[in-house]
Amino acid sequence: MQEILDGLNDKQYEAVINTEGPCLVIAGAGSGKTKVLTHKIAYLIQEKNVAPQNILAITFTNKAANEMKERISKLIGDKALNIWMGTFHSICVRILRTHIEKIGYDSSFVIFDASDQRTLIKKCIKELQLDDKIFTERSVQSEISNVKNEMLEPEQYMARSKGDFRKEKIATVYEMYQKSLKDNNAIDFDDIINLTLKIFNMNPDVLEYYASKFQYVLVDEYQDTNKAQFNLVKLLASKNGNITVVGDNDQGIYSFRGADISNILNFERDFKNSKIIKLEQNYRCTGNILKIANSVIKNNETKYNKKLWTENEVGALPKIYSASDEYDEGRYIVEQIEHLKKYENYDYSDFAVLYRMNTQSRAIEDILRREAVPYKVVGGLKFFERKEIKDIIAYLRVIQNPVDNISLTRIINEPKRGIGRTSLERIENIAIQNQTSMYEIIKHSDEYGLNRVFMSSREFVNVMEELMAKKDSLKISELVKLVLDKTGYTKALKEEKTLEAENRIENLEEFLTVAMEFENEEVENSLQSFLEGMTLSSDMDNVDEEEASVTLMTLHSAKGLEFPAVFLVGMEEGIFPGYKSISEPTELEEERRLCYVGITRAKKDLFLTCSKKRTMFGSTSYNLVSRFVKEIPTELLDGAEDVFEQKTKDFQTTGNSFGNSGYSWSYGASKGNGVIKTYKLDDDNSRSVAASSIGKGFGRTAESFLKSLSNKPMGQKVDLSKYEEGVRVYHKKFGEGIITATEPEGDDIKVDITFDKFGHKRLMARFSNLEII
DNA sequence: ACGGGCGTCTTTTTT
DNA sequence: AGACGCCCGT
Numbered sequence: 001m002q003e004i005l006d007g008l009n010d011k012q013y014e015a016v017i018n019t020e021g022p023c024l025v026i027a028g029a030g031s032g033k034t035k036v037l038t039h040k041i042a043y044l045i046q047e048k049n050v051a052p053q054n055i056l057a058i059t060f061t062n063k064a065a066n067e068m069k070e071r072i073s074k075l076i077g078d079k080a081l082n083i084w085m086g087t088f089h090s091i092c093v094r095i096l097r098t099h100i101e102k103i104g105y106d107s108s109f110v111i112f113d114a115s116d117q118r119t120l121i122k123k124c125i126k127e128l129q130l131d132d133k134i135f136t137e138r139s140v141q142s143e144i145s146n147v148k149n150e151m152l153e154p155e156q157y158m159a160r161s162k163g164d165f166r167k168e169k170i171a172t173v174y175e176m177y178q179k180s181l182k183d184n185n186a187i188d189f190d191d192i193i194n195l196t197l198k199i200f201n202m203n204p205d206v207l208e209y210y211a212s213k214f215q216y217v218l219v220d221e222y223q224d225t226n227k228a229q230f231n232l233v234k235l236l237a238s239k240n241g242n243i244t245v246v247g248d249n250d251q252g253i254y255s256f257r258g259a260d261i262s263n264i265l266n267f268e269r270d271f272k273n274s275k276i277i278k279l280e281q282n283y284r285c286t287g288n289i290l291k292i293a294n295s296v297i298k299n300n301e302t303k304y305n306k307k308l309w310t311e312n313e314v315g316a317l318p319k320i321y322s323a324s325d326e327y328d329e330g331r332y333i334v335e336q337i338e339h340l341k342k343y344e345n346y347d348y349s350d351f352a353v354l355y356r357m358n359t360q361s362r363a364i365e366d367i368l369r370r371e372a373v374p375y376k377v378v379g380g381l382k383f384f385e386r387k388e389i390k391d392i393i394a395y396l397r398v399i400q401n402p403v404d405n406i407s408l409t410r411i412i413n414e415p416k417r418g419i420g421r422t423s424l425e426r427i428e429n430i431a432i433q434n435q436t437s438m439y440e441i442i443k444h445s446d447e448y449g450l451n452r453v454f455m456s457s458r459e460f461v462n463v464m465e466e467l468m469a470k471k472d473s474l475k476i477s478e479l480v481k482l483v484l485d486k487t488g489y490t491k492a493l494k495e496e497k498t499l500e501a502e503n504r505i506e507n508l509e510e511f512l513t514v515a516m517e518f519e520n521e522e523v524e525n526s527l528q529s530f531l532e533g534m535t536l537s538s539d540m541d542n543v544d545e546e547e548a549s550v551t552l553m554t555l556h557s558a559k560g561l562e563f564p565a566v567f568l569v570g571m572e573e574g575i576f577p578g579y580k581s582i583s584e585p586t587e588l589e590e591e592r593r594l595c596y597v598g599i600t601r602a603k604k605d606l607f608l609t610c611s612k613k614r615t616m617f618g619s620t621s622y623n624l625v626s627r628f629v630k631e632i633p634t635e636l637l638d639g640a641e642d643v644f645e646q647k648t649k650d651f652q653t654t655g656n657s658f659g660n661s662g663y664s665w666s667y668g669a670s671k672g673n674g675v676i677k678t679y680k681l682d683d684d685n686s687r688s689v690a691a692s693s694i695g696k697g698f699g700r701t702a703e704s705f706l707k708s709l710s711n712k713p714m715g716q717k718v719d720l721s722k723y724e725e726g727v728r729v730y731h732k733k734f735g736e737g738i739i740t741a742t743e744p745e746g747d748d749i750k751v752d753i754t755f756d757k758f759g760h761k762r763l764m765a766r767f768s769n770l771e772i773i
Numbered sequence: 774a775c776g777g778g779c780g781t782c783t784t785t786t787t788t
Numbered sequence: 789a790g791a792c793g794c795c796c797g798t
Binding site for chain 1: 789790791
Binding site: 061062089114192224254256257356358359413416418419421422423452536538555557575578580594 | 784787
């Protein structure tokens with residue numbers, strides 16, 4: 001009991017015991033923010049006798065929620081599991097499932113992710129015959145999302161937009177989009193928050209229930225909440241008034257998705273008589289790293305001026321390296337990693353490489369792979385974004401929710417059934433006329449004179465009907481197997497006989513293991529919660545920390561994490577800060593906060609890199625070193641003087657013709673013409689070194705596993721003669737097995753293998769990384 | 774009417 | 789790597 005308050009510094013102690021009323025904790029990077037939250041919750045339960053189910057704690061990712069629960073359990077035991085803890089989205093979905101019918105939705109709704117959203121918006125734009133050059137899905141989508149974050153309904157937005165042609169049109173799209181969502185029995189990410197608010201506003205008794213229930217409300221990463229989330233928090237805390245928010249105005253990096261830093265800046269105004277506590281002692285970084293972080297962030301205007309300090313050692317001087325191109329940048333990283341590993345006893349997992357854009361990982365990955373450095377990539381090309389995975393999910397969605405026209409459209413002709421564009425258009429029109437779903441029309445297509453559709457869709461309808469009937473009695477994995485089998489999906493892939501198809505089949509098998517893991521671990525074992533878990537899981541939720549590998553991710557994903565050694569790469573004008581933010585002061589400040597977040601991830605060693613020449617999206621540019629680097633006093637940065645000197649020289653000789661950035665220039669270079677391709681993969685280094693991450697835990701993206709598949713160099717040297725009947729082999733994913741048959745296929749061999757645990761599989765020898773044992 | 778093939782664009786950051 | 793528009797062959 002005593003230990004809950006032990007080991008806290010004065011400020012942390014104050015933040016923990018200050019349980020009653022509004023409390024704002026300004027928590028600088030590495031100041032023990034999670035500690036405060038976990039100890040405060042433990043204190044409430046243990047000391048103040050608050051029942052766990054009367055506490056609501058909102059975190060930024062599901063992973064953070066799980067970690068926090070674990071840490072609280074260590075303090076007070078298993079009752080921590082009853083705390084309402086999760087992201088805004090997961091908490092709200094939980095509320096929506098029980099109450100959404102009150103506002104006219106069906107409780108079996110599905111959640112549309114960003115790409116479903118885009119498809120739907122695109123359809124609306126087309127339907128309204130708007131010029132899709134002016135109204136791009138992207139711009140309309142972000143406008144609609146912004147409007148939703150302001151909690152404006154279509155009518156309200158329309159009223160506000162009177163006189164503005166563009167906005168009026170977008171309002172029409174918004175209206176149609178919202179109606180279509182409802183017709184599809186779907187809601188989007190923004191609706192998750194907004195509809196919860198709507199329920200509260202229209203049903204005072206429901207609000208009363210939750211506002212009474214949650215005696216204590218705690219919100220983490222408060223600087224990244226948006227208007228709607230703020231309102232939600234305000235409503236939930238309205239009854240008891242015990243609200244603790246923790247955040248750092250210098251780490252707000254999500255304004256592009258509606259996060260509003262003024263939520264944290266105006267806390268005192270919004271919640272009367274609030275207590276404000278600043279945590280300014282940093283326990284994470286060395287003195288030098290902290291100095292650098294402060295020297296950058298001080299260029300922003302901030303309301304809560306806090307000055308982070310530390311008692312930690314001064315530490316090594318952070319370094320900057322100016323590479324000749326992005327591959328040289330990668331090579332430098334490997335060099336430094338190997339050095340620290342050798343002389344400072346570092347492990348691969350102690351390193352993180354952080355970049356502004358996902359695309360930047362490519363070149364670095366190439367070099368890491370070439371140099372046999374194990375790595376994993378967080379986010380980027382996601383498992384769930386692959387075509388075959390989206391297809392199987394679309395099948396499952398239609399089974400769960402037959403009125404989901406978007407998913408149905410995706411799969412009706414996958415595999416090819418002879419239902420093309422024209423048929424689909426007809427089906428859709430009839431569905432609209434009859435106010436029903438496209439699935440209904442297909443099912444009864446004979447009654448609507450769609451004979452062709454009727455003929456070609458019979459098998460599909462029969463299979464779907466059968467699976468819909470069985471969906472709750474079958475295990476998810478069995479359902480997946482049946483879909484793939486009975487719809488002919490796998491069969492069609494097999495008949496393609498291409499490497500790509502082979503790969504897709506393997507990915508689907510991986511999906512099957514994801515489903516099995518879900519069955520084993522989740523209590524709520526329904527198709528609905530399976531689908532829900534997949535759309536609400538974040539990149540960070542799927543990171544496996546156990547592995548001894550270097551972590552590559554975006555600066556955004558790195559929020560909340562720490563590593564002994566951090567590389568901030570691509571420190572160039574136009575990259576970081578991105579060229580789009582250079583002329584926009586508020587965006588530039590956000591970029592600077594992002595830089596601050598990046599720097600403060602490092603505990604001991606920090607490396608900044610930039611490149612004189614960089615090829616991206618098929619063109620080469622010569623960027624100047626980032627202004628953020630220049631904001632660091634040269635004496636704090638090893639190599640700073642060299643870098644500035646070089647950059648100036650380059651600048652003078654190369655001139656300037658790059659739009660409004662005014663700092664760099666570029667010329668087009670067609671893709672793949674080999675101009676920059678200096679490094680090739682060595683044949684004997686081609687074995688994949690990216691460690692496989694198919695492990696426990698629902699929603700695992702199998703990221704590195706996939707990377708190892710998709711990045712596998714073509715035509716690797718494999719002694720095919722060694723594969724013959726009776727030979728025992730080891731496969732990374734399937735484990736040990738015995739070859740039962742072989743068959744030549746071009747310059748490769750198809751091998752049939754019976755695996756001890758996974759049964760019979762057919763693989764291509766050249767690409768399956770089989771080891772003979 | 775369907776579907777294969779080809780060229781083009783995509784790219785900040787994400788619950 | 790994928791989505792999509794366009795064109796042409798069946």
